[in-house]
Amino acid sequence: MSNSVLTLLGRHAMKLAVVAVLAIPAIVSVHDARTKPNDPNLAQLPARPVSWWELGEAPAKVTAWINDHFGYRNDLVKLNNRMRFTVFHEFPSVQMSSGRHGRYFLTAHGTDEPPYQAVIATCGGAVLSPKIAPYINQLFDTYHAAGLAPKLLIAPSAPVVHPEDLPAWLAPRCMGLDTPVKTLFASNALNPAAAASILFPLEQMREIKKSATLFPKTWFHWTGEGLDQVARLSLTAFWQRPLDQAPALQVKKHMQYSDVSHLFDGVGLQSETTEPDLEASQVTGCFGEKCFPEVEAGKLLRDVSRFGNPKAPARRLLIISDSFGSKISPWYSRYYREVEQFATNNIDLLSPAQLGALKTYMYRNPGDTDILLLYHDGGAMYNDVLRYATERMLPVPAK
Incomplete structure (x- = not known):
């Protein structure tokens, strides 16, 4: 292999590494989409656009599909949650919060509720x-x-x-x-x-x-x-x-x-x-x-x-x-x-x-x-x- 090729590869080694790392879960995503049963609770891959309107909507739909089907997604989500909890003592949900003395509290009954809503309402922050x-x-x-x-x-x-x-x-x-x-x-x-x-x-x-x-x-x-x-x-x-x-x-x-x-x-x-x-x-x-x-x-x-x-x-x-x-x-x-x-x-x-x-x-x-x-x-x-x-x-x- 010539020196020029080695030099080129050296300059772009990090880029190539990123592409290689992302290529593996990308291949897994496509493979799973073809072989695993469809989950209606996840974003669906849009059909090929047949109008300018559908073409404009396609990027957002494809992004949603990638977010839901990215290869090893569940494992990566678990790893992220574990790291956030271990390092920052944070939960990945507004529903849970860390208290003191080793106690944890359910602080919202739904993911769309304000932080600490369940606690504040129980203690007296809500009008009956x-x-x-x-x-x-x-x-x-x-x-x-x-x-x-x-x-x-x-x-x-x-x-x-x-x-x-x-x-x-x-x-x-x-x-x-x-x-x-x-x-x-x-x-x-x-x-x-x-x-x-x-x-x-x-x-x-x-x-x-x-x-x-x-x-x-x-x-x-x-x-x-x-x-x-x-x-x-x-x-x-x-x-x-x-x-x-x-x-x-x-x-x-x-x-x-x-x-x-x-x-x-x-x-x-x-x-x-x-x-x-x-x-x-x-x-x-x-x-x-x-x-x-x-x-x-x-x-x-x-x-x-x-x-x-x-x-x-x-x-x-x-x-x-x-x-x-x-x-x-x-x-x-x-x-x-x-x-x-x-x-x-x-x-x-x-x-x-x-x-x-x-x-x-x-x-x-x-x-x-x-x-x-x-x-x-x-x-x-x-x-x-x-x-x-x-x-x-x-x-x-x-x-």
């Missing part, structure tokens, strides 16, 4: 909808007209239970007790029957956290041995039930990936969690769509659970909840012969017939059943979530 109190009154009136007496447990979420772990600039906004839920109670907008049937144990959970886990540091949902104390609180407040008629549940500890890890690839957050050891406690348990073969709706709702404890008092607990329900439901099996939990997150998947059959099943044997509605504060008090989740679950008034 004027529809909330009238609906809560209506909810209890409807149940009472059907001869049922439910209770509503509003679960304080991590920002108000662990405000000291929030970023320093945000922590003071969440330290107090003047949260929107407390404001609702103080407004006198709830009728006496409704107000007497609601528990928001913020002060108690701030005390419980000193000796027991309520929120693992990498989790959004609550889980841990502290939930047994929350269950006992609710039984004392709502039903004055004797608490020691059945032996305490055995527990087990294990490392578990965070419940929010699906929001970002490549960052593997883990925490030690404590859960009831159902087998050691001689409790039968089930989580998921196979738990209720009696009703088709159980399979569609998916976030459901049920437990049986022959050592517990002969009574049934029905839990209608958001996603917080299945995390505490097994702890109630110490106190009830039967526990059945149905989350309403997928309620819109049910047909009228399926919903009717589900309500008939849930509200059976009312004389032997306690009913607990359970929603966390961020979901119960904002965007009319409580009404949307529970309105179709309301029983038919007695005739």
Whole structure:
């Protein structure tokens, strides 16, 4: 090879290296586009332009296709996310943020929401909808007209239970007790029957956290041995039930990936969690769509659970909840012969017939059943979530 050619290659060695590096994923992109099934959730390669208008749109569409199909894209995204988290302690999503003392917070419920929206709203930075109190009154009136007496447990979420772990600039906004839920109670907008049937144990959970886990540091949902104390609180407040008629549940500890890890690839957050050891406690348990073969709706709702404890008092607990329900439901099996939990997150998947059959099943044997509605504060008090989740679950008034 002549010296001139070597000189030319030397001058452009970096350019050639870049081209070579990019050529490999480019070839992979084309190969995958031809051999792998089409994913409708990704940008599609545009057809050959047949008009000047389509020709003008083509560059943007091709760029979108390249962004979605670039060779080794998933591996590179994971690597980028891992590097950002390791070096800068940043998450690649507005939904998660680092706090202090090793705790992480879900700070937005959607990628299109402002940063820290979920925290600020929970701590008192949002104006409650004027529809909330009238609906809560209506909810209890409807149940009472059907001869049922439910209770509503509003679960304080991590920002108000662990405000000291929030970023320093945000922590003071969440330290107090003047949260929107407390404001609702103080407004006198709830009728006496409704107000007497609601528990928001913020002060108690701030005390419980000193000796027991309520929120693992990498989790959004609550889980841990502290939930047994929350269950006992609710039984004392709502039903004055004797608490020691059945032996305490055995527990087990294990490392578990965070419940929010699906929001970002490549960052593997883990925490030690404590859960009831159902087998050691001689409790039968089930989580998921196979738990209720009696009703088709159980399979569609998916976030459901049920437990049986022959050592517990002969009574049934029905839990209608958001996603917080299945995390505490097994702890109630110490106190009830039967526990059945149905989350309403997928309620819109049910047909009228399926919903009717589900309500008939849930509200059976009312004389032997306690009913607990359970929603966390961020979901119960904002965007009319409580009404949307529970309105179709309301029983038919007695005739």
